[in-house]
Amino acid sequence: MAQVAKLIDVTKCTACRGCQVACKQWNELPVEAPPKEMAFTGTLQSHPDLAPNTFTIIQFFEEKDDTNTVKYRFRKTGCMHCTDAACILVCEKKALTKLENGIVYRDKDKCIGCGYCAQNCPFQVPKVNPKTEKATKCTLCGDRIANKMKPACVTTCITGALDFGPRDEMLKKAKKRVETLQKQGVANANIYGEKELGGTNVIYVLADKPEAYGLPADPQIPLTATLWQQYGKPIGAAVFCASFATTLFAFFLNRKKDLAPKLHHHEGGKSHGV
Amino acid sequence: MxxxxxxxxxxxxxxxxxxxxxxxxxxxxxxxxxxxxxxxxxxxxxxxxxxxxxxxxxxxxxxxxxxxxxxxxxxxNPKGFFLVIREITHWRKEDFQFIVTFLHKFFGQPHEVAPQGYLNGGQKLNVYLLGFGFLGLSITGFVLWFPQYVPISFALWCYPLHSLLAPCLTAAVLGHGYLGSFHPGSGASWEAIWGGTLSRAFAEHHHARWAQEVDSQLGRTRR
Missing domain, CATH: 1.10.287 (Helix Hairpins)
Incomplete structure (x- = not known):
C-alpha cells in the first residue's frame, strides 16, 4: 500500500479551528473539563495543549513586528506519524505500530497507559487519559482512510490549508508551494517532515524556521530511549538470567554438602569452612 | 555469666x-x-x-x-541504622579478605574466614548494593509515576535506569536470599532475621570479632 500523508500548509491557515471541531465530532471526543488555569492568559489559542480528548489544536504563536503590530502564526498540532517513531520504540506492549500506509496506529486494547510514549515523543503529542488509563493521539482517521475518505479535519478545512493523499504527491505539492512562497518573498518558507525522523506522514509547509512554530529544528528519538531499548533492556535481562542461573547452579552444587559452621573453641583467629 | x-x-x-x-x-x-x-x-x-x-x-x-x-x-530504630552506617563506613583488612574468598564460599569450596565484625565484608558490600538499588529504584520509580513534576530530560533518564536497576537489584536479592536462607554454610543466618538471634557456632564462624565483643559485653567467660 502506498504511503499516505496529510499536508498542512500553515500559510493558508486562518485558525478558524474547524479542524478541531471536525476531529472532535468524527472521533466522538467529549469536551475537556476546563483546567483551573483556563482563565484568559493573553492568547486566543483555544486549549493550552493537546489533551486525551483533544487530538488536534491550532497553536497560536504571537509576536509584535517593528511597527508594534501583533503578528500571528498558526500551526495545526497533532501526531506527526513519524517513520522513526520514538513512541513505537518505547511501547512495551506493542500497542503502537507503524502501518504500511504510514499511520502510527494505536491499539487501545493493548495500551496500558504507562505514558512512556507521551514522555518520549519529540513533539510531546500522546496524552494519557487518567480515567481510561489509555494513551491517545491523532489516528489520521485511519478508519476513514480505509473507506476511501479523507481525514475529517482535511474534509472540513475551508481554506485549503489541509490536504491529504499519497505521500509523494503531497511532497510534490509542498515543494511547489514553497517555491511559490519564496517567489512571493517568503524567503524562509520550508518543508518540515520530508526527512525528519525518517520522513513523517504529516508534512508541513512553514513560512518560517520550525522553531518559530514550536517545532524542534532537528527532532530525534531521545538518546535515553535508544540506550534503554537497545542496551538497557537486553543487559538487564542478561544480568537477571545470569544471576538466576548462577544461584540455581550453586544451590544444586552445594545442597548435599555439610558446610554448617561448627564450634572450634578458638580465640577469634581465622576459621576454616564456608 | x-x-x-x-x-x-x-x-x-x-x-x-x-x-x-x-x-x-x-x-x-x-x-x-x-x-x-x-x-x-x-x-x-x-x-x-x-x-x-x-x-x-x-x-x-x-x-x-x-x-x-x-x-x-x-x-x-535509629540506633540500629546508625550502627549499620558506622559498620559499612569502616572497612578493615579482614573485610576485604572475606570478599576475596566470596566465590569460594558461594560455591561451597573450602576457604579461610578472617575474623569479622557485626557485618562481614560480604554483608557490607550487600548493604551498599541493596541500599543504592533501593534508592535508585525508588527515585526513578516515583519519577516514572509522576513525570510531570521533574524536568523532562531527567525523567527520560529514569526510564532506562529503572529498567536496568530492577534486574540488577533482583540479582543482588537472589544472591542475598540464597546465601541467607538456602546455602548450607550460611543459611542458618535465617534464624537471625526470623527469630532475632544467631547460634554460637554461626556467630563465631561468620562474625568472630563481633561474637567476642558480645561475649565480653554479656560477661560470658569460657570455663
Missing part, C-alpha cells in the same frame, strides 16, 4: 525483622507486577493481579510500602 555452646547472639530487633519481611514481600510484588507490565510476553501474568490496570495499582501500592517501610524502620 557462664559460657555455653548453646549461647544465642542477639542480632536483629523486632522492628528490623518486621521491616525486612515487609520489604521482602513488597519487593516480590513489585518484581512480578513489574515484569508483567514491562515484558509484553509476560502480559498473561497481569491476570494474576486482575488485569494491567490493577497490576499497575498494586505495583504503586507495593512501591510505597517498599519505600516507606525502611524509612519507618529507621525512625523506629
Amino acid at each position: 557462664a559460657y555455653s555452646d548453646n549461647d544465642r547472639f542477639p542480632r536483629f530487633g523486632k522492628a528490623a525483622r518486621v521491616v525486612h519481611f515487609t520489604h521482602l514481600i513488597s519487593f516480590f510484588v513489585l518484581f512480578f507486577t513489574g515484569m508483567s507490565l514491562y515484558f509484553n510476553f509476560l502480559s498473561p501474568l497481569n491476570l494474576l493481579f486482575g488485569g494491567a490496570s490493577s497490576a499497575k495499582l498494586i505495583h504503586r501500592i507495593a512501591a510505597c510500602i517498599f519505600f516507606f517501610g525502611p524509612i519507618l524502620g529507621i525512625c523506629l
Whole structure:
C-alpha cells in the first residue's frame, strides 16, 4: 500500500479551528473539563495543549513586528506519524505500530497507559487519559482512510490549508508551494517532515524556521530511549538470567554438602569452612 | 555469666525483622507486577493481579510500602541504622579478605574466614548494593509515576535506569536470599532475621570479632 500523508500548509491557515471541531465530532471526543488555569492568559489559542480528548489544536504563536503590530502564526498540532517513531520504540506492549500506509496506529486494547510514549515523543503529542488509563493521539482517521475518505479535519478545512493523499504527491505539492512562497518573498518558507525522523506522514509547509512554530529544528528519538531499548533492556535481562542461573547452579552444587559452621573453641583467629 | 555452646547472639530487633519481611514481600510484588507490565510476553501474568490496570495499582501500592517501610524502620530504630552506617563506613583488612574468598564460599569450596565484625565484608558490600538499588529504584520509580513534576530530560533518564536497576537489584536479592536462607554454610543466618538471634557456632564462624565483643559485653567467660 502506498504511503499516505496529510499536508498542512500553515500559510493558508486562518485558525478558524474547524479542524478541531471536525476531529472532535468524527472521533466522538467529549469536551475537556476546563483546567483551573483556563482563565484568559493573553492568547486566543483555544486549549493550552493537546489533551486525551483533544487530538488536534491550532497553536497560536504571537509576536509584535517593528511597527508594534501583533503578528500571528498558526500551526495545526497533532501526531506527526513519524517513520522513526520514538513512541513505537518505547511501547512495551506493542500497542503502537507503524502501518504500511504510514499511520502510527494505536491499539487501545493493548495500551496500558504507562505514558512512556507521551514522555518520549519529540513533539510531546500522546496524552494519557487518567480515567481510561489509555494513551491517545491523532489516528489520521485511519478508519476513514480505509473507506476511501479523507481525514475529517482535511474534509472540513475551508481554506485549503489541509490536504491529504499519497505521500509523494503531497511532497510534490509542498515543494511547489514553497517555491511559490519564496517567489512571493517568503524567503524562509520550508518543508518540515520530508526527512525528519525518517520522513513523517504529516508534512508541513512553514513560512518560517520550525522553531518559530514550536517545532524542534532537528527532532530525534531521545538518546535515553535508544540506550534503554537497545542496551538497557537486553543487559538487564542478561544480568537477571545470569544471576538466576548462577544461584540455581550453586544451590544444586552445594545442597548435599555439610558446610554448617561448627564450634572450634578458638580465640577469634581465622576459621576454616564456608 | 557462664559460657555455653548453646549461647544465642542477639542480632536483629523486632522492628528490623518486621521491616525486612515487609520489604521482602513488597519487593516480590513489585518484581512480578513489574515484569508483567514491562515484558509484553509476560502480559498473561497481569491476570494474576486482575488485569494491567490493577497490576499497575498494586505495583504503586507495593512501591510505597517498599519505600516507606525502611524509612519507618529507621525512625523506629535509629540506633540500629546508625550502627549499620558506622559498620559499612569502616572497612578493615579482614573485610576485604572475606570478599576475596566470596566465590569460594558461594560455591561451597573450602576457604579461610578472617575474623569479622557485626557485618562481614560480604554483608557490607550487600548493604551498599541493596541500599543504592533501593534508592535508585525508588527515585526513578516515583519519577516514572509522576513525570510531570521533574524536568523532562531527567525523567527520560529514569526510564532506562529503572529498567536496568530492577534486574540488577533482583540479582543482588537472589544472591542475598540464597546465601541467607538456602546455602548450607550460611543459611542458618535465617534464624537471625526470623527469630532475632544467631547460634554460637554461626556467630563465631561468620562474625568472630563481633561474637567476642558480645561475649565480653554479656560477661560470658569460657570455663
